[in-house]
Amino acid sequence: MRSPTKSPGIWSALRLGVASMRRHPGLAALFLAATIVEGALQGLMIWALRAILLRFGAAGQAGNTVLLLSAVAILGVSLAQSASVYFGELVSIRLSSRVEIESMWEVLGKLLTLPVRFFDRNSQADLVMSSYYDLKGIRSVTTEIGRLVLYVSRIAGLAVVAWILSPKLALIGLVSVPLGAVPAYWFGRRITRAAHGERTAITTLHDSFFQLIGGIRVIKVSSSEQRVLEKARKTGSELFVQVVRQARDKGLSRLLLEAVSSVGLIVVILVGGRDVAEGKLGWQSLLGILLAVVAVYAPVVGILQIYGNLRSVIPNLSGVERVLSEPPAFLDQATARPLREAPRTIELNNVSFRYGDQAVLQSIRATFRRGETLGIVGPSGAGKSTLLSLLLRFYEPTEGQILLDGVDLREIRHADLMACSALVLQEPFLFRDTVANNIRWSRPEAPMSEVMRAARAADIHDEISQMENGYDTVLGVGRDSRSVSVGQKQRICIAAALFKSAPLLFLDEATSNLDSVSERKVQAAIDRLMEGRTTFVIAHRLSTLRRATRLMVLDEGRLAGLGTHEELLAGNATYQALWGTQVATRIEEPVLR
Ligand SMILES: Nc1ncnc2c1ncn2[C@@H]1O[C@H](COP(=O)(O)OP(=O)(O)OP(=O)(O)O)[C@@H](O)[C@H]1O
Numbered sequence: 001m002r003s004p005t006k007s008p009g010i011w012s013a014l015r016l017g018v019a020s021m022r023r024h025p026g027l028a029a030l031f032l033a034a035t036i037v038e039g040a041l042q043g044l045m046i047w048a049l050r051a052i053l054l055r056f057g058a059a060g061q062a063g064n065t066v067l068l069l070s071a072v073a074i075l076g077v078s079l080a081q082s083a084s085v086y087f088g089e090l091v092s093i094r095l096s097s098r099v100e101i102e103s104m105w106e107v108l109g110k111l112l113t114l115p116v117r118f119f120d121r122n123s124q125a126d127l128v129m130s131s132y133y134d135l136k137g138i139r140s141v142t143t144e145i146g147r148l149v150l151y152v153s154r155i156a157g158l159a160v161v162a163w164i165l166s167p168k169l170a171l172i173g174l175v176s177v178p179l180g181a182v183p184a185y186w187f188g189r190r191i192t193r194a195a196h197g198e199r200t201a202i203t204t205l206h207d208s209f210f211q212l213i214g215g216i217r218v219i220k221v222s223s224s225e226q227r228v229l230e231k232a233r234k235t236g237s238e239l240f241v242q243v244v245r246q247a248r249d250k251g252l253s254r255l256l257l258e259a260v261s262s263v264g265l266i267v268v269i270l271v272g273g274r275d276v277a278e279g280k281l282g283w284q285s286l287l288g289i290l291l292a293v294v295a296v297y298a299p300v301v302g303i304l305q306i307y308g309n310l311r312s313v314i315p316n317l318s319g320v321e322r323v324l325s326e327p328p329a330f331l332d333q334a335t336a337r338p339l340r341e342a343p344r345t346i347e348l349n350n351v352s353f354r355y356g357d358q359a360v361l362q363s364i365r366a367t368f369r370r371g372e373t374l375g376i377v378g379p380s381g382a383g384k385s386t387l388l389s390l391l392l393r394f395y396e397p398t399e400g401q402i403l404l405d406g407v408d409l410r411e412i413r414h415a416d417l418m419a420c421s422a423l424v425l426q427e428p429f430l431f432r433d434t435v436a437n438n439i440r441w442s443r444p445e446a447p448m449s450e451v452m453r454a455a456r457a458a459d460i461h462d463e464i465s466q467m468e469n470g471y472d473t474v475l476g477v478g479r480d481s482r483s484v485s486v487g488q489k490q491r492i493c494i495a496a497a498l499f500k501s502a503p504l505l506f507l508d509e510a511t512s513n514l515d516s517v518s519e520r521k522v523q524a525a526i527d528r529l530m531e532g533r534t535t536f537v538i539a540h541r542l543s544t545l546r547r548a549t550r551l552m553v554l555d556e557g558r559l560a561g562l563g564t565h566e567e568l569l570a571g572n573a574t575y576q577a578l579w580g581t582q583v584a585t586r587i588e589e590p591v592l593r
Pocket residue numbers: 120355358360378379380381382383384385386387426
């Protein structure tokens with residue numbers, strides 16, 4: 001596991017690359033060996049050229065044997081070098097892809113441990129960026145580290161040869177070249193700034209795409225295509241500016257490098273030419289040094305590019321680090337208590353909750369007994385869904401405690417709480433998988449007979465049977481899958497909850513999208529399911545709550561009443577108002593008991 005870094009800079013980017021290479025020591029060693037051999041062969045090539053030129057000089061004229069031998073030697077070295085490049089690249093790709101995919105697992109694994117709050121704070125686009133696009137950054141860091149080793153080894157090989165030929169000229173030629181890279185440091189910071197801008201623009205664009213796909217009907221009916229396009233155009237222009245800015249800064253630093261290094265080359269020619277004229281240096285050696293200085297230019301530019309590229313991926317590394325360094329949700333303590341069945345009592349002890357600054361639940365006190373069916377009612381935004389989330393420990397109370405048989409929910413094994421709970425959400429959610437697998441999600445190995453029993457109870461069996469592939473129909477939008485109506489979705493979710501048959505049942509508007517006939521049938525199944533379980537049911541239609549033992553009235557986050565329908569109707573103003581509206585509007589006759 002990588003150590004969390006607050007805001008990665010160039011060094012932490014390099015450290016990250018080295019750390020990922022160390023996770024695959026075999027591949028890394030092969031890779032380094034290939035690159036070092038390649039670097040050394042570059043030096044050898046120059047050495048061989050000089051040796052051949054010397055033999056020409058010694059022989060006075062080039063004999064056929066000398067020519068042939070020279071050709072074979074150069075061909076041999078060149079082939080060996082190409083082979084090592086090929087081998088190095090192959091290993092580099094294996095290494096970097098492996099690191100990328102492992103990082104993806106790490107990020108996905110981490111996301112699954114994060115609290116629901118984290119997902120409230122981050123948009124879909126943000127998360128797609130961190131769990132997919134940003135990982136390309138990690139991959140490129142690994143590749144760049146490899147290239148860095150390659151270039152450094154090349155430079156070293158060339159430097160050794162040049163030093164052997166003439167230490168003085170080697171110093172002039174080789175030291176002046178990297179000097180040109182100094183301005184690159186200054187440009188590096190600007191590149192990172194622009195890369196941040198680029199990442200933000202890409203995230204915004206992704207968000208626009210998600211909104212376009214999800215909201216296409218609303219966009220069409222409100223004729224807001226132009227507005228959507230205009231917004232995307234603006235973000236696109238911003239993206240363009242930031243990408244060009246990075247390219248320009250990288251180009252400028254390269255330009256400065258070239259200027260300085262060509263001055264170095266000229267100095268080598270002038271000083272070396274004088275040495276040759278004075279007979280202090282053979283012309284073959286000068287040629288060798290010039291070749292070395294020219295050859296050193298490519299890896300130095302390469303290193304400069306690596307620097308620029310690393311500078312560009314720093315925002316991506318930050319994105320990944322942000323996810324990886326996020327503290328996981330509610331880690332169970334070693335002393336965490338098991339939960340095997342529904343607790344005898346569930347107590348809300350002065351529970352308050354806020355999303356950020358907004359107080360949503362305030363000082364709620366209530367005790368529920370095992371087997372009770374508790375209806376939760378109240379106006380929209382009263383905090384009903386939030387209360388269910390607290391009972392499931394998706395969030396923790398900001399004040400007070402939830403006690404299960406007197407034990408704080410925080411001291412109970414979270415996995416046990418999840419295993420004991422079934423939930424039907426207000427906005428039904430299905431996986432992109434077959435109907436059968438969606439229903440048996442909690443126990444994938446369960447036989448079809450159980451799946452069908454749950455589907456029948458949820459009054460969805462007939463509709464599933466009429467689908468083209470029956471229970472094997474893949475649900476979802478896209479090719480090889482089909483979408484279903486919201487009411488059907490809801491009944492499949494209810495089937496999944498019935499199938500799980502957990503001792504704690506949480507229903508958030510579970511039947512709100514059903515017609516009265518379906519609702520009656522599903523309600524009967526839910527009623528059967530509720531027997532012997534502790535159930536929390538949120539419903540706007542009070543008729544859904546006719547089996548509730550007690551009703552809990554929430555109003556603006558406060559507990560406005562707790563009692564039976566009759567008790568509340570007799571003395572609770574909020575409940576009377578709710579009841580009154582439903583009777584008056586006659587959308588549906590409330591039938592309680
Ligand atoms: N993830 C969230 N982040 C910030 N505020 C939230 C979040 N979810 C809900 N809220 C706010 O908390 C308050 C209570 O929301 P909640 O969803 O619990 O209401 P509800 O009683 O279930 O309403 P409804 O009947 O409309 O479903 C609302 O004011 C809402 O704006």
